[in-house]
Each structure stands twice: as structure tokens, then as C-alpha cells.
Amino acid sequence: MSKSRKIIEVVEKMDLNQRIERVQIGMLYTAAQLETGAAGVAYSFPRRSCGPSIISDGRSLTGRPAVEIVHSLGSDNLADSSLALATVNAVVSAMGVPQGALQGDVLEAINVRDGETVCMVGCFLPVMERIKRRGITIKSVDLEQKPGALSAEEAFTILQESQVALITATAIINSTIDHLLEAAEFCREVVILGPSTPLVPFAFKDTPVTCLAGIRVEQPDELFKIIGEGGGFRFFRPCTKKYTVRVSHGEAFFRHSPLGKE
Numbered sequence: 430m431s432k433s434r435k436i437i438e439v440v441e442k443m444d445l446n447q448r449i450e451r452v453q454i455g456m457l458y459t460a461a462q463l464e465t466g467a468a469g470v471a472y473s474f475p476r477r478s479c480g481p482s483i484i485s486d487g488r489s490l491t492g493r494p495a496v497e498i499v500h501s502l503g504s505d506n507l508a509d510s511s512l513a514l515a516t517v518n519a520v521v522s523a524m525g526v527p528q529g530a531l532q533g534d535v536l537e538a539i540n541v542r543d544g545e546t547v548c549m550v551g552c553f554l555p556v557m558e559r560i561k562r563r564g565i566t567i568k569s570v571d572l573e574q575k576p577g578a579l580s581a582e583e584a585f586t587i588l589q590e591s592q593v594a595l596i597t598a599t600a601i602i603n604s605t606i607d608h609l610l611e612a613a614e615f616c617r618e619v620v621i622l623g624p625s626t627p628l629v630p631f632a633f634k635d636t637p638v639t640c641l642a643g644i645r646v647e648q649p650d651e652l653f654k655i656i657g658e659g660g661g662f663r664f665f666r667p668c669t670k671k672y673t674v675r676v677s678h679g680e681a682f683f684r685h686s687p688l689g690k691e
Contacts, residue, residue, distance in 0.1 A: 432606045432636070433503030433510075439632040440499050440517050443524060447495045452512060455656035458624070458665075459508075460649075461515040463495060468649040469518025470656070470665075471625040472599045474507035483509050495520055503604050510602045517627050522645050527628050530674040535622050535642035538673035541565055541593055548587045548616075550609055551597025551623065552578040588612035598625035598643065613637050624662050624669070630676045638676050644669040 430438075453460040455473060462468040483490070483501050490498070495516050502513035531538050536559060541547060547560055547567040552575040560567045568587050571578040579587070585608070588594055594613040598621050600606040606621075613619045619637045626643030633641065646652055648668035655665040 431503060431604070432601060432610070432632070433604060436517060436601070436627055436629060436632045437499055437502055439629050440520050441496060443520055447520065447523065449490055449493050449495060449498060449516070451653070452490050452515075453653045453656045454508070454512070456659040457661040458656045459511045459515045460646075460653055460656050461498070461512060461519045462649050462653070463519050463523060465523050466649070467519050467523035468646040468652065469515045469520070469522055470644070470646065470652070471511045471514035471518065472602060472623070473511050474599075474602060483512070502601070507603055510604075514598075514602055514625055514627065517629075518625070518643070519646075521628050526645065526672065527630060527674045530628065530672045532670055532672055534671060535595075535620060535640070535673050536560070538642065539593075539618055539620060539640055541618075545592040545617075546590060547593040547595060548584070548591035548613075549595045550581075550584050550588070551595075551599060553595070553597070553622070556595065556622075584609060585612040588616065591616055593618045593620075594637075595620050595622055597621075598623045598627070601625070601627070610637050628672060628674055630674055633676045636676075640673055640675055642671070642673040644671055 447463045450462045450464045458470050459473045460470045498516040499513050501509040504510045549569040552569045552571040557567055557569055569578045570581050570584040572581045589612050594616045596609055600609055614637050618639050620640045620642055622642035624644050626641050628641050628643045646669055652665045652668040
């Protein structure tokens, strides 16, 4: 089963009697807010014509059931998939902070050991520089040309040679996550990170993923304004709080939800 499909199945079992209150599709990020007030974000891939789209089908997104939007996760239409992941993150936010989650930066939650090689898929420059300052070897790959980043085609080989994998959650949007996790099978630590990360540890059970590092939206009004004006995470960071959660805490997180009854 694809990781997108697994995330959809897990979210379907949450309380989805919720509807979309508003969406904001910016140049860099997409945001979705539910009628409950909970909001989520995901990276915005460029809008390209790839068949039917929930965004441009002529119907208003406002008022639609969240589950309807979530089903576009993994769609060939990457703009739809981005909106779906933002909606997933809003639904997860409505569930509260995952049990066992730690507030703070990802490098405070994981242990990168001296002598290890870190592969970063998606170039998070601040994280990369902090790891480099510790004298640890880090190799970054990215779809875009960025300083110090190798081509995305090298990701599979580098992941197989690394002990720690830091993988951008945007790989969920464009459906490259399954291939990347296959390559990271023998890594000691595998982290999905970035503002797009769905903090649903149960969805990553029985995968190489050990930790999820994402955000919760605390100030949706300001965040929507920033995203609508084309701002990225460096600008809307003050509107959020960072959290990391171990995948091993997945069952505890859903102890009081329908998932706990499986």
C-alpha cells in the first residue's frame, strides 16, 4: 500500500464530520482551515494541467467535507495533492498534540552520532549547516539547484550508504516517498520533516520512519495572510510551533480514537 493511501486510511478513521472553512493557495505554500478552526499547511507545487482537479472543477472549496479533499493526496495533480496534505494536517491538528510529542527543533529530538553519514532529501539549509558545524558528514539532494545540494537522481544511492535520513515531507505530495523509504530501509534513524509533515505516527507504523518533525498552526489568520502574499516558512514560522514525535508513540496517540479499536 502506498504511503499516501495509508495516510488517507488513517485520517478517514478520525472524526471527519468536519468541513473546509477556507483555503489559501500561495506561491510557496497551501493552507487549509476547518470549521473547527484547526489549520494545516503543505508545500505548493506548481499548478499544472494533469486532468480533473478539485481546485478548478468549478465548485467552491469552502464547505466541502474534509475527507473529500483528503482523497486527492497522491494525485497526479500536485496542486490538488498539496491541498490534500494541508487538509490532512488540519484534521490532525484538530485531534490535539500527539501524545509523546516534543516541542522544539528536530535536532533536539534525534541523536546524530559522530562518524555517521546523514542524507538530507530536500535542502533544509539551517539544519544542514548545524549538522556540518558538528563535523558530521551530510549529503543533501534536491529537485532544485541549491547551494551544496546534489541532484535528486542520486538520492537512492546516498540513502543506502547513510545511517541517518532526513526526508522532506514534500515527497508525500509528489509520491516519491515510497521509493525513498525503500532506499532508507537500513538507516538507523529516518525522519520526515518540514512544515508539510503529517504528525500521524500510526500511518508510518511498519516503515523505516522513526520520527516525524512538523508544525502546528497557532495563528491561522496571520498565517493565511502571509501565505496569500507569497511568503514561505521563514515568514510564517512565528505563527506555528514545531513538534517532533516518535513513530513508536503512534498507538498511544490513537488510544482514545477509532483507530485504537482495531
